[in-house]
Amino acid sequence: MSIHDKVNVSVSRRHFLIGASLTGAGLIIGLQPSPSSAAAGDLEPNPFIRIPADGKITLIMPSVEMGQGIYTSVAMLLAEELEVTLDQVVLEHAPADPTRYANPLLGDQITGGSLAIRAVYEQMRKAGASARMVLVNAAARGWGVAPDTCTAEAGQVVHAASGRRAAYGSLIQAAASETVPQEVPLKPASSFKVIGQSIRRLDSPEKVNGTAKFGIDARPEGVSYAAIAICPHFDGKLRSVADKPAMAVKGVKQVVRIEDAVAVVADNTGAARKGLAALAIEWDPGPSGDLSLAELEKRAEDAIGGKALPHINEGDVTKAEAENGPVHEFVYRMPILTHSAMEPMNCTLHVRNDSCDVWVGTQVAGRARQAVADVTGLPLEKVVVHNHLLGGGFGRRLDVDGVILAAKIAKQVDGPVKVTWSREEDIRHDCYRYLNYSKITATLGPDGMPVSWRHRVIGPAVMARWLPAFTRDGIDLDIMGGAESSYAIPNKYTEFVRHEAPGGMLTGNWRGVGATRNIFPIEGGIDELAHAAKVDPLEYRRRLLQHKPRLLGALDLAAEKAGWSNALPQGKGRGIALSEDFGSFAAMISEVSVGEDGKLKIDRIVCAVDCGQVVNPDTVDAQIVSGIVYGLSAALYGRITVQNGAVVESNFDDSPVLRIHETPKVEVYIVPSSEAPGGIGEVGTPGVAPSLFNAIFVATGKRLRSLPIDQNDFRRV
Amino acid sequence: MSHNLLINGSDYAVDVDDDIPLLWVLRDTIGLTGTKFGCGIAMCGACTVHVDGVPMRSCVMPVGDAVGKRVTTIEAVGDTAEGARIQKAWLDIDVVQCGYCQSGQIMSATALLAANPSPTDDDIDAVMAGNICRCGTYPRIRAAIKLAAKAG
Numbered sequence: 001m002s003i004h005d006k007v008n009v010s011v012s013r014r015h016f017l018i019g020a021s022l023t024g025a026g027l028i029i030g031l032q033p034s035p036s037s038a039a040a041g042d043l044e045p046n047p048f049i050r051i052p053a054d055g056k057i058t059l060i061m062p063s064v065e066m067g068q069g070i071y072t073s074v075a076m077l078l079a080e081e082l083e084v085t086l087d088q089v090v091l092e093h094a095p096a097d098p099t100r101y102a103n104p105l106l107g108d109q110i111t112g113g114s115l116a117i118r119a120v121y122e123q124m125r126k127a128g129a130s131a132r133m134v135l136v137n138a139a140a141r142g143w144g145v146a147p148d149t150c151t152a153e154a155g156q157v158v159h160a161a162s163g164r165r166a167a168y169g170s171l172i173q174a175a176a177s178e179t180v181p182q183e184v185p186l187k188p189a190s191s192f193k194v195i196g197q198s199i200r201r202l203d204s205p206e207k208v209n210g211t212a213k214f215g216i217d218a219r220p221e222g223v224s225y226a227a228i229a230i231c232p233h234f235d236g237k238l239r240s241v242a243d244k245p246a247m248a249v250k251g252v253k254q255v256v257r258i259e260d261a262v263a264v265v266a267d268n269t270g271a272a273r274k275g276l277a278a279l280a281i282e283w284d285p286g287p288s289g290d291l292s293l294a295e296l297e298k299r300a301e302d303a304i305g306g307k308a309l310p311h312i313n314e315g316d317v318t319k320a321e322a323e324n325g326p327v328h329e330f331v332y333r334m335p336i337l338t339h340s341a342m343e344p345m346n347c348t349l350h351v352r353n354d355s356c357d358v359w360v361g362t363q364v365a366g367r368a369r370q371a372v373a374d375v376t377g378l379p380l381e382k383v384v385v386h387n388h389l390l391g392g393g394f395g396r397r398l399d400v401d402g403v404i405l406a407a408k409i410a411k412q413v414d415g416p417v418k419v420t421w422s423r424e425e426d427i428r429h430d431c432y433r434y435l436n437y438s439k440i441t442a443t444l445g446p447d448g449m450p451v452s453w454r455h456r457v458i459g460p461a462v463m464a465r466w467l468p469a470f471t472r473d474g475i476d477l478d479i480m481g482g483a484e485s486s487y488a489i490p491n492k493y494t495e496f497v498r499h500e501a502p503g504g505m506l507t508g509n510w511r512g513v514g515a516t517r518n519i520f521p522i523e524g525g526i527d528e529l530a531h532a533a534k535v536d537p538l539e540y541r542r543r544l545l546q547h548k549p550r551l552l553g554a555l556d557l558a559a560e561k562a563g564w565s566n567a568l569p570q571g572k573g574r575g576i577a578l579s580e581d582f583g584s585f586a587a588m589i590s591e592v593s594v595g596e597d598g599k600l601k602i603d604r605i606v607c608a609v610d611c612g613q614v615v616n617p618d619t620v621d622a623q624i625v626s627g628i629v630y631g632l633s634a635a636l637y638g639r640i641t642v643q644n645g646a647v648v649e650s651n652f653d654d655s656p657v658l659r660i661h662e663t664p665k666v667e668v669y670i671v672p673s674s675e676a677p678g679g680i681g682e683v684g685t686p687g688v689a690p691s692l693f694n695a696i697f698v699a700t701g702k703r704l705r706s707l708p709i710d711q712n713d714f715r716r717v
Numbered sequence: 718m719s720h721n722l723l724i725n726g727s728d729y730a731v732d733v734d735d736d737i738p739l740l741w742v743l744r745d746t747i748g749l750t751g752t753k754f755g756c757g758i759a760m761c762g763a764c765t766v767h768v769d770g771v772p773m774r775s776c777v778m779p780v781g782d783a784v785g786k787r788v789t790t791i792e793a794v795g796d797t798a799e800g801a802r803i804q805k806a807w808l809d810i811d812v813v814q815c816g817y818c819q820s821g822q823i824m825s826a827t828a829l830l831a832a833n834p835s836p837t838d839d840d841i842d843a844v845m846a847g848n849i850c851r852c853g854t855y856p857r858i859r860a861a862i863k864l865a866a867k868a869g
Contacts (some may be wrong), residue, residue, distance in 0.1 A: 055770070203813070206817030209792070212788065216754065217744075219748060219750065250734045268733060269754075270737035270742065341815075342753070342852055343817045391817030625853055625854075629852075631849075652756050661843075
């Protein structure tokens with residue numbers, strides 16, 4: 001169980017706010033081309049639904065859309081109970097307002113942790129159902145009939161006995177004075193018409209014809225464009241820069257200095273970039289100016305033996321180790337990673353004396369708003385955040401460093417200014433997934449099965465900074481997510497060694513969060529034990545998972561689809577990795593070949609997933625594939641290096657990511673389930689590296705324990 | 718200096734240095750934001766446009782080089798037979814996720830289809846390897862290109 005499973009679900013739900021006007025509404029996606037605002041008289045039965053007299057019903061999206069398909073899924077949940085068809089709605093980004101749009105499981109307006117559907121599955125259906133009931137009651141009252149003789153379908157209330165019908169829009173005035181029902185019964189799954197169907201994404205058309213608006217596409221009237229250079233050194237500062245070379249460039253208007261960055265403002269981004277390139281900027285490298293990756297890795301290595309905080313203690317590991325030896329010990333090492341979302345960091349602001357508008361795509365709209373209020377000194381209510389579609393999140397847009405930086409620049413600029421990071425800045429100033437090491441110590445009983453399991457996790461406590469509620473007694477519960485493993489081992493001990501990045505190097509959340517940190521060493525480790533015990537790795541896991549029927553179900557399905565029992569020729573191998581997190585259960589089997597030349601080829605990856613009740617099966621398929629490709633990119637290429645206290649890599653040439661010709665065949669199978677829906681956006685990522693490592697071991701006899709994989713170094717041992 | 722550009726069938730006069738990349742003229746000066754910035758060094762393909770029908774990375778193409786040529790962006794690629802087929806296939810397969818790279822993917826795929834009506838997997842790899850997608854829509858991109866080819 002991870003932290004995500006332990007979060008308190010007690011958050012106030014305000015389903016029934018009739019008439020409250022929404023302010024600061026963001027861009028609409030869907031068929032309406034322009035931003036909307038609530039017209040007087042619109043029915044707003046809750047913060048998620050707005051019904052006008054005529055036209056489309058607006059559904060307000062509490063989570064942000066960054067590719068994971070949540071806008072479509074949330075719309076499906078609302079539509080199912082509201083009884084509207086998806087071509088009768090438009091979608092709108094929620095404004096920054098955690099009081100109305102907080103994720104109920106996180107207590108803040110955050111989209112992350114694969115928690116959206118898990119958090120709102122019931123909330124959205126109740127929002128839809130209560131709005132429908134109000135409309136039905138209003139129609140029934142007007143017709144003088146009992147509400148239970150009326151039904152709702154496709155945006156109309158129907159009284160079948162008399163053949164009368166009323167469109168929702170015609171009922172909004174009458175509905176505004178209806179009492180909101182206290183009891184909101186929901187449909188049983190057997191009556192679902194929308195949920196469980198593969199519905200096409202509602203955001204596809206505009207993403208296919210180029211009209212979709214991401215944060216980087218904001219163009220408020222009179223906007224200027226800024227390019228920035230951020231001090232390359234962690235904890236470094238701007239020493240000096242002369243404006244003149246930039247100001248000589250046509251279109252450049254201004255050079256802005258802040259403590260650790262320089263921005264050139266121009267009438268287009270190209271001129272701003274040209275002006276910036278012309279500057280000779282002197283940086284003060286600061287206290288970390290001589291740091292190298294070798295030094296950072298040495299510090300992490302030393303931390304393996306550092307002071308650890310106990311996390312989970314079951315049985316008596318020390319005693320079991322003494323009684324059972326020999327002790328198997330493995331250290332798994334994970335490198336520094338970037339997010340490298342396709343949309344580089346950007347933020348557009350218009351800072352005025354008494355107010356500020358912010359145009360950005362963020363996973364944390366409320367925090368973005370607060371950050372701008374802090375930088376500008378404006379009251380919170382004077383800051384309006386216009387959230388946008390996100391050109392990838394992966395955890396990068398859970399931080400607001402880019403918003404803060406842009407606000408500091410915008411304070412010095414007359415009129416709105418769009419600050420766009422170059423790819424180089426984006427890679428060199430990420431909120432990195434920092435070095436993460438795991439030491440696993442295990443002993444086996446006479447039958448070869450593990451008797452003790454000790455897992456020491458070495459890495460940063462991101463939650464201490466980012467969400468302190470997810471810490472306990474100094475332990476980051478996210479980095480420890482799943483560290484105890486799903487396997488039935490009588491004596492277990494997990495512990496955390498806090499090991500932070502150097503000052504000035506921001507570290508943060510990365511797709512798959514705790515699971516990507518811990519499934520890698522656990523699934524590598526359990527595989528090593530299976531081979532040490534000379535037991536088939538599938539059978540070994542099965543024996544240890546008799547208490548986990550859902551994980552076992554996923555494993556059996558994946559094994560069947562992967563043809564686990566069919567022998568492979570020499571030079572090929574299959575490897576398993578299981579993960580249980582985000583309320584979902586996944587089994588991944590990778591199949592690889594290694595040629596005589598020692599080159600690795602990934603033949604296919606099979607993933608079976610039990611994510612409970614599925615809202616949109618096509619989204620599950622897309623997200624598992626997505627998570628696998630993201631994980632594969634990191635497994636093959638992900639590694640940031642450091643020299644002179646600065647990140648060395650700068651763009652897709654020296655920090656490559658997976659491309660189409662390298663993408664293996666990926667097969668996704670869903671285990672039918674009526675359990676509560678689990679998350680899906682991050683479920684595909686954790687199993688990739690360990691299933692590959694385990695497959696490579698079978699193919700080559702070579703046991704890898706460090707990422708990334710050197711693809712050209714697999715001559716058989 | 719002023720440049721006369723022909724973009725999506727319309728004439729534009731823009732007053733920028735002739736070494737400013739076409740990308741920024743499209744996005745900032747003219748307001749055609751469908752073409753995306755991804756890397757600035759022609760490594761990701763997000764900025765792909767057609768210049769006289771040939772796919773070009775607009776992030777490294779000086780605006781001066783586009784003078785006298787026909788520039789087509791994602792906003793108008795659907796006016797071509799191949800572009801329309803590709804866009805329809807993208808919807809039928811539901812390719813997109815975050816969508817940020819998809820303008821460039823569609824521009825590259827359209828150019829591929831125009832030059833090669835029935836591309837093999839290797840043909841698709843050769844052309845589409847220049848376009849990065851961080852959401853991992855690659856398998857659906859491949860399927861959509863094949864679907865569009867079949868529809869031709």
